[in-house]
Amino acid sequence: xxxxxxxxxxxxxxxxxxxxxxxxxxxxxxxxxxxxxxxxxxxxxxxxxxxxxxxxxxxxxxxxxxxxxxxxxxxxxxxxxxxxxxxxxxxxxxxxxxxxxxxxxxxxxxxxxxxxxxxxxxxxxxxxxxxxxxxxxxxxxxxxxxxxxxxxxxxxxxxxxxxxxxxxxxxxxxxxxxxxxxxxxxxxxxxxxxxxxxxxxxxxxxxxxxxxxxxxxxxxxxxxxxxxxxxxxxxxxxxxxxxxxxxxxxxxxxxxxxxxxxxxxxxxxxxxxxxxxxxxxxxxxxxxxxxxxxxxxxxxxxxxxxxxxxxxxxxxxxxxxxxxxxxxxxxxxxxxxxxxxxxxxxxxxxxxxxxxxxxxxxxxxxxxxxxxxxxxxxxxxxxxxxxxxxxxxxxxxxxxxxxxxxxx
Numbered sequence: 446x447x448x449x450x451x452x453x454x455x456x457x458x459x460x461x462x463x464x465x466x467x468x469x470x471x472x473x474x475x476x477x478x479x480x481x482x483x484x485x486x487x488x489x490x491x492x493x494x495x496x497x498x499x500x501x502x503x504x505x506x507x508x509x510x511x512x513x514x515x516x517x518x519x520x521x522x523x524x525x526x527x528x529x530x531x532x533x534x535x536x537x538x539x540x541x542x543x544x545x546x547x548x549x550x551x552x553x554x555x556x557x558x559x560x561x562x563x564x565x566x567x568x569x570x571x572x573x574x575x576x577x578x579x580x581x582x583x584x585x586x587x588x589x590x591x592x593x594x595x596x597x598x599x600x601x602x603x604x605x606x607x608x609x610x611x612x613x614x615x616x617x618x619x620x621x622x623x624x625x626x627x628x629x630x631x632x633x634x635x636x637x638x639x640x641x642x643x644x645x646x647x648x649x650x651x652x653x654x655x656x657x658x659x660x661x662x663x664x665x666x667x668x669x670x671x672x673x674x675x676x677x678x679x680x681x682x683x684x685x686x687x688x689x690x691x692x693x694x695x696x697x698x699x700x701x702x703x704x705x706x707x708x709x710x711x712x713x714x715x716x717x718x719x720x721x722x723x724x725x726x727x728x729x730x731x732x733x734x735x736x737x738x739x740x741x742x743x744x745x746x747x748x749x750x751x752x753x754x755x756x757x758x759x760x761x762x763x764x765x766x767x768x769x770x771x772x773x774x775x776x777x778x779x780x781x782x783x784x785x786x787x788x789x790x791x792x793x794x795x796x797x798x799x800x801x802x803x804x805x806x807x808x809x810x811x812x813x814x815x816x817x818x819x820x821x822x823x824x825x826x827x828x829x830x831x832x833x834x835x836x837x838x839x840x841x842x843x844x845x846x847x848x849x850x851x852x853x
Contacts, residue, residue, distance in 0.1 A: 503572075506571065521561060532551065570591075611681035615680055615780075616684070618715050619680060622710070624639050629705060632707055636667045642837050647676075654673070656670060680713045685845065748774045752778060810824055
């Protein structure tokens with residue numbers, strides 16, 4: 446989990462870094478990775494050691510830490526000391542809400558200071574081990590030790606840099622991602638592929654995407670699926686995935702194109718205390734499945750809720766009771782409304798009925814081409830990737846980083 450608060454003062458005082466890939470797995474996560482990935486990880490390390498590129502990687506990582514960590518640590522310690530003084534001067538019993546806010550900020554500052562100290566220690570460890578390895582005429586075991594330490598340093602640095610780039614009010618939260626089949630081609634099969642793509646992406650980062658709802662189709666595909674990503678910055682990473690994802694191919698290279706589509710919706714999953722958004726019960730329409738549908742086994746205890754003023758809807762079917770699904774659907778509805786409220790012009794159009802949120806979600810986000818060229822074209826950023834299968838296997842980093850940079 447990331448230790449960088451979203452509103453860290455460092456984001457105002459340190460020059461923005463160059464965009465980097467999403468974090469590599471840290472040393473603790475390497476032990477959790479599949480066996481074949483651990484083997485490939487250290488096979489790469491062995492090759493890097495022989496070619497000398499390991500030393501360059503470690504030196505570059507240590508240099509990044511030496512340039513950033515001392516100034517960052519000095520600023521964050523000063524910030525923490527100021528907050529501690531504020532607590533000493535403030536009567537915490539006068540305003541419990543304000544007190545909770547002050548204490549939460551102090552806890553964030555303490556986490557950042559501890560993380561920076563840990564980063565500094567690991568960078569010094571990697572540097573010392575590298576020097577010892579050179580004296581010992583390139584000892585592979587020592588280089589591996591330094592490399593693992595540099596992975597942790599790089600991960601901490603990447604987390605800090607991402608915390609600077611992801612400045613949205615909910616970017617630091619987890620994410621709930623909903624995939625629904627479109628109406629052309631074989632969309633249920635395409636939903637199944639997208640579901641696999643997103644779960645593999647999370648796994649590559651050392652996390653897990655929890656599939657909480659899945660509606661299978663008769664052809665072996667999936668009509669809709671909901672995934673929850675319960676790790677920090679998941680919403681900031683995935684918010685650019687919202688929209689329509691199209692897959693296009695042609696039969697035998699002919700001009701006849703076969704297309705399938707699926708819509709992706711992403712909204713925040715609050716990891717700590719959820720935002721207390723008040724919604725009037727009179728503004729909600731709660732829909733339960735009919736008795737006939739339940740008897741025929743077409744649906745479980747699902748709940749759909751519509752917010753009348755905006756026509757925004759949210760559903761839940763993964764829980765065992767209507768009551769539990771209603772609570773989850775309301776929380777999802779709040780997440781959607783909070784995101785909608787960030788765009789005042791869009792909110793005005795939705796409330797005036799000149800546009801619906803479903804129309805906004807129908808904008809094309811990305812096209813995946815199978816034939817004649819295996820390409821991925823991202824509409825929002827303009828980026829094109831020539832390796833379709835790599836993307837479908839969860840390598841979304843170039844697309845995610847391009848979207849984050851486009852928001853700056």
